[in-house]
Amino acid sequence: MTYTNHAMVRSLLFSEEQRFREVGLQMVLRDFPDTDSLAVEYLFECSSDLLDTYRENLIRYFPFLGNPFAAPLNHSTAHFKHFDFLAREFERFISSIKTVMPHVSQADRKQTIARLALLPGIRYEVQHLIETEWGSRQAKLFAQQAEDEISKRSRKQIMMFLTYRCNLKCPYCFASDLKADDMPAEKAMEIISQAHEEGINTITYCGGEPTLYPDFSLLLDRMKQEGIQTYFATNLLSPPKVLKKLSPDYVRALIVHVAHPQVYQGDQWDIFKKNVQSVRKKKIPVGFRINIYSDQHDWSHLFELIDQTDVKDIQLAFAFPNTSGSNRHTTIKDVQRLIPSMLDFMDKCRNSDVRVVFSKPVPLCLFPEERSRELIRYIEYLPKCSVHEDHFTHNVCFSPQGDVSPCLSMMDCRHPFSSFEQWEDVSRFCRSHILPLLSATTTDACHHCFLYYRRICQGACLGHKRSMEPFVCH
Numbered sequence: 001m002t003y004t005n006h007a008m009v010r011s012l013l014f015s016e017e018q019r020f021r022e023v024g025l026q027m028v029l030r031d032f033p034d035t036d037s038l039a040v041e042y043l044f045e046c047s048s049d050l051l052d053t054y055r056e057n058l059i060r061y062f063p064f065l066g067n068p069f070a071a072p073l074n075h076s077t078a079h080f081k082h083f084d085f086l087a088r089e090f091e092r093f094i095s096s097i098k099t100v101m102p103h104v105s106q107a108d109r110k111q112t113i114a115r116l117a118l119l120p121g122i123r124y125e126v127q128h129l130i131e132t133e134w135g136s137r138q139a140k141l142f143a144q145q146a147e148d149e150i151s152k153r154s155r156k157q158i159m160m161f162l163t164y165r166c167n168l169k170c171p172y173c174f175a176s177d178l179k180a181d182d183m184p185a186e187k188a189m190e191i192i193s194q195a196h197e198e199g200i201n202t203i204t205y206c207g208g209e210p211t212l213y214p215d216f217s218l219l220l221d222r223m224k225q226e227g228i229q230t231y232f233a234t235n236l237l238s239p240p241k242v243l244k245k246l247s248p249d250y251v252r253a254l255i256v257h258v259a260h261p262q263v264y265q266g267d268q269w270d271i272f273k274k275n276v277q278s279v280r281k282k283k284i285p286v287g288f289r290i291n292i293y294s295d296q297h298d299w300s301h302l303f304e305l306i307d308q309t310d311v312k313d314i315q316l317a318f319a320f321p322n323t324s325g326s327n328r329h330t331t332i333k334d335v336q337r338l339i340p341s342m343l344d345f346m347d348k349c350r351n352s353d354v355r356v357v358f359s360k361p362v363p364l365c366l367f368p369e370e371r372s373r374e375l376i377r378y379i380e381y382l383p384k385c386s387v388h389e390d391h392f393t394h395n396v397c398f399s400p401q402g403d404v405s406p407c408l409s410m411m412d413c414r415h416p417f418s419s420f421e422q423w424e425d426v427s428r429f430c431r432s433h434i435l436p437l438l439s440a441t442t443t444d445a446c447h448h449c450f451l452y453y454r455r456i457c458q459g460a461c462l463g464h465k466r467s468m469e470p471f472v473c474h
Helices: 006-013 020-031 035-043 046-060 086-103 107-118 121-135 138-153 184-196 217-228 240-245 269-281 300-309 332-351 369-376 386-392 422-441 444-448 462-468
Strands: 157-161 202-206 229-236 253-257 286-292 313-318 355-358 404-407
Touching: 006 020, 006 046, 006 386, 006 462, 020 046, 035 046, 035 086, 035 107, 035 202, 086 121, 107 121, 107 138, 157 184, 184 462, 202 217, 217 240, 217 386, 229 300, 240 269, 269 300, 269 404, 269 422, 286 300, 313 332, 404 422, 422 462
Parallel strands: 157 202, 202 229, 229 253, 253 286, 286 313, 313 355
Antiparallel strands: none
């Protein structure tokens, strides 16, 4: 057991020197549960300008404080086989809130409710505590503020498939079985206008290769006019006129797909490197994305690229099956087999001062226990994707034909967008297909896992979960 000098930590937390505050924050998180009362007290007492930073650190270190994809399940057994240490920390966190609440004055209740509403993962427990201690009226106020906070922090987005055409032939591409259609320009402009009316502030373009779309530059102009941002994935083998258009004025970030060496033909690799350096000079944030489906990948070209471009962010993904299963992809069993080589790759990145994040969820229970404990504390692991956000419309996809699908891995679940009378209808359509998959178990370990019962781990990408058993779309 670690015994922390609470008075010293409090002096650090409220120091005027930022470096001292950072040390104090590290001690609060590192020494939990000995610092459980400090963690809660500082949530209520820290200044407004530090609140967002503290909230982000709390949710990163204690994932049960983040937004679950559904209401947590009840669990009656004494402990969990997986991530029981988080279950114990959860109990300590709730217990500390319960201890503090009777001492909150009437005048301070409003701010206390506002601060607790910042932690959506425990909103059901907190609402019960407030109702027990302060009454139903205050509990209803908290419930509304908690919902408002989730909505306020949401970055509403849609995904537009402008074209399925591409100038590469990656064997693991999920769009490889889709007809190479282009979205009519008038349809694309109409969707941008409708997105603006719905308060959607981000459109991410998909493909194929979206920059091959003939009117891509015009779309960027229209989005800038409407005040809508974009970030998108690209192989960056873009036409010169589009490459010239890419700038921070139009593009918030680029997720640059680095293919395996055998995919590039002729001088494509040299063109690609030149284009990466070009967008870097324009100060556009760039991250590399790689897909893994074999333990025989040679990534020496990637590390050479990192040295040449100084890109320090990599998104790591296991290739998921497309709707026909015809692409090169991994299964859950493959993921388990590939984890040693993937961890070796991550260690090499760390040694090169490169940050690695998972772009899609993977079953954390498949990792060695020591490594899984490390991963769950940091943002490189993604226990769930964003598909449940914005009332299950965050990953909604528009096809070139004008159909709507719930996410990239469910392109065969289609419904004409023109048949929806309002955005709530889109939400119900997406939810009906997404939630059953999110809630389904991935491995036997799910039944004994704290993350699963708190609904903060979906087990795997929906594309992988769909391939595990038949899933009928209506």
